[in-house]
Amino acid sequence: MVKIIVEGDGDRNLIEELLKHLAKNEQIPKYNFQSLIIHMGGKKKLLNGNDTKYIKILTPEVRNDKIKKALFLFDCDFEEDDQKCNGMDNSKKCFEKLLEKLKWDIPVDYHIFDRNLDYFLIETIKDKECYEHFDNLIECLEVERIKPNKKPIAKLYKDLYPYPKFDFEDQRFEPLKTKLTNLFEKETDDNITSN
Amino acid sequence: MSEHFITKIEIKNFKCFENFKAEGFKRVNLIAGKNNVGKTTLLEALYINANGSDENWFLNAIFKATRTRDNFFVFNNILSGSIIKFYQTLFTIKSRAIKNHQLNNSNEILTNQKKVYFSFTEKFTGLQINYQLDTNKYKENVSLATIKDLFKSDDVLLRTDENVLLSRPIGLNNETINEYYGEVQKLDREDELNTILNYFDFNIEKFKIMDKEPKVWIKTLEDYLSITQVGDGVKKLVNIFVSLYRVKDGLLLLDEIENGIHYSNLDALWRLIINVAEEQNVQVFATTHSKECIESYARVAKRLEEEQAVEKDSIAFMEMGRNDENQISSIIYDSEAIYELSTQNQEIRGW
Numbered sequence: 001m002v003k004i005i006v007e008g009d010g011d012r013n014l015i016e017e018l019l020k021h022l023a024k025n026e027q028i029p030k031y032n033f034q035s036l037i038i039h040m041g042g043k044k045k046l047l048n049g050n051d052t053k054y055i056k057i058l059t060p061e062v063r064n065d066k067i068k069k070a071l072f073l074f075d076c077d078f079e080e081d082d083q084k085c086n087g088m089d090n091s092k093k094c095f096e097k098l099l100e101k102l103k104w105d106i107p108v109d110y111h112i113f114d115r116n117l118d119y120f121l122i123e124t125i126k127d128k129e130c131y132e133h134f135d136n137l138i139e140c141l142e143v144e145r146i147k148p149n150k151k152p153i154a155k156l157y158k159d160l161y162p163y164p165k166f167d168f169e170d171q172r173f174e175p176l177k178t179k180l181t182n183l184f185e186k187e188t189d190d191n192i193t194s195n
Numbered sequence: 196m197s198e199h200f201i202t203k204i205e206i207k208n209f210k211c212f213e214n215f216k217a218e219g220f221k222r223v224n225l226i227a228g229k230n231n232v233g234k235t236t237l238l239e240a241l242y243i244n245a246n247g248s249d250e251n252w253f254l255n256a257i258f259k260a261t262r263t264r265d266n267f268f269v270f271n272n273i274l275s276g277s278i279i280k281f282y283q284t285l286f287t288i289k290s291r292a293i294k295n296h297q298l299n300n301s302n303e304i305l306t307n308q309k310k311v312y313f314s315f316t317e318k319f320t321g322l323q324i325n326y327q328l329d330t331n332k333y334k335e336n337v338s339l340a341t342i343k344d345l346f347k348s349d350d351v352l353l354r355t356d357e358n359v360l361l362s363r364p365i366g367l368n369n370e371t372i373n374e375y376y377g378e379v380q381k382l383d384r385e386d387e388l389n390t391i392l393n394y395f396d397f398n399i400e401k402f403k404i405m406d407k408e409p410k411v412w413i414k415t416l417e418d419y420l421s422i423t424q425v426g427d428g429v430k431k432l433v434n435i436f437v438s439l440y441r442v443k444d445g446l447l448l449l450d451e452i453e454n455g456i457h458y459s460n461l462d463a464l465w466r467l468i469i470n471v472a473e474e475q476n477v478q479v480f481a482t483t484h485s486k487e488c489i490e491s492y493a494r495v496a497k498r499l500e501e502e503q504a505v506e507k508d509s510i511a512f513m514e515m516g517r518n519d520e521n522q523i524s525s526i527i528y529d530s531e532a533i534y535e536l537s538t539q540n541q542e543i544r545g546w
Contacts, residue, residue, distance in 0.1 A: 001546060002484075038539055039539065053535065056529060057532050057535065057536060060526045064516065064518060064525070065519045066514075066526065101351060
């Protein structure tokens with residue numbers, strides 16, 4: 001089976017919805033997608049090869065051929081918050097170190113969300129006019145100055161709309177859709193592909 | 196964990212296992228996997244191995260572990276269950292034996308507790324059994340006459356290690372339930388059985404042996420009914436309860452544990468098994484196909500560990516599947532891992 005490894009519940013819900021959308025369009029087979037997505041409890045844990053979820057669950061599953069392909073999804077985040085693994089270059093470096101540590105002999109791919117998932121969600125919601133209002137709200141509340149990301153706004157949106165209306169046809173979903181579609185294709189010799 | 200517990204096993208050429216290894220078993224072990232990955236065969240291997248310190252036990256264990264399934268031989272004509280008839284069949288139906296038993300292959304079932312080697316070999320004179328048990332020297336060319344001599348009579352009682360039980364989905368017969376219930380009575384645990392029976396079905400108030408027949412008091416009928424007349428779940432619960440108390444310091448093997456049990460009663464069943472297994476120092480291996488059963492196991496194990504009601508690290512979950520070479524393979528998860536997997540709704544019923 002394939003495994004999609006994500007940071008948290010928010011990522012899990014989005015990916016599940018996106019997979020259902022791809023299955024509806026017959027781009028991938030229908031499946032109980034939730035069972036294929038495991039959340040690690042944050043970016044730090046996802047990039048830590050010594051995390052118990054890797055040691056007790058995922059690596060044994062790879063070694064015993066239960067997991068045959070994997071896709072990692074995580075946020076780029078802001079360099080000022082963590083200079084070690086935040087920012088695109090650092091995120092990639094930390095991910096490469098993770099793979100060296102894990103020593104998995106299966107095809108592995110990854111996708112890093114620009115800034116973070118919250119930005120991605122807000123920017124790709126179906127109601128485009130709402131997005132403009134979000135931007136006004138952010139400006140008005142000086143969110144960027146107080147907390148330089150859109151987490152509070154994304155949280156507000158998710159509180160109001162537990163089942164967000166994602167626009168999966170938005171072009172910004174394409175790279176992610178391609179990676180997910182590739183994941184469900186038959187195994188190839190491809191190993192790590194760039195973001 | 197107790198020293199007598201099996202923590203690892205290695206099986207070679209036994210039924211579907213060509214070369215299988217697993218390590219990390221604990222006091223209570225739940226095993227899941229798709230059809231035909233060897234869940235029941237693993238229980239049978241554990242049963243044969245656990246009976247590997249006495250040749251009488253060993254030959255009986257092979258008989259008991261295989262006679263109720265048609266994997267080795269045709270048993271349709273063996274109604275009496277006589278062990279001599281079993282071995283007569285083994286010695287006479289050669290073609291079937293050759294086909295199904297990998298004749299001349301050496302079978303090995305090794306655990307951290309015992310070593311058992313055996314083979315069925317065809318020679319000019321007919322089939323021969325060769326075996327080496329943990330405490331015995333190698334026995335070569337054991338013939339039917341030798342087995343008859345060993346068991347003395349066609350109707351010999353099937354004797355195996357009393358502290359090792361293999362429980363099939365069909366369950367125990369009334370006679371055996373009566374015998375095992377004696378242990379419950381000795382320990383004054385009748386009320387506990389009545390409590391959990393009442394939890395399973397509020398209409399059942401009391402368990403009692405009457406005229407050598409296990410019965411339960413039905414409130415609405417104001418009368419006793421034989422447990423063969425009530426639901427399978429009730430009979431299954433009684434089977435498990437009396438078996439746990441019967442095998443103190445021993446090994447209990449439960450095949451298809453969830454059969455007949457409604458999902459809402461699974462937590463109570465696991466709480467019983469995990470608690471009594473610790474109290475009676477019993478090692479338990481159970482198999483299942485049910486996701487609800489695995490989730491209940493993970494939930495109850497976590498709760499009992501948090502309540503410090505049982506020792507930490509005394510629970511394991513084994514998932515079986517096939518690797519890329521189509522060989523049977525397994526992963527053993529501890530209680531923390533299985534709880535994480537079940538709460539994240541991951542696939543844990545085999546691959």
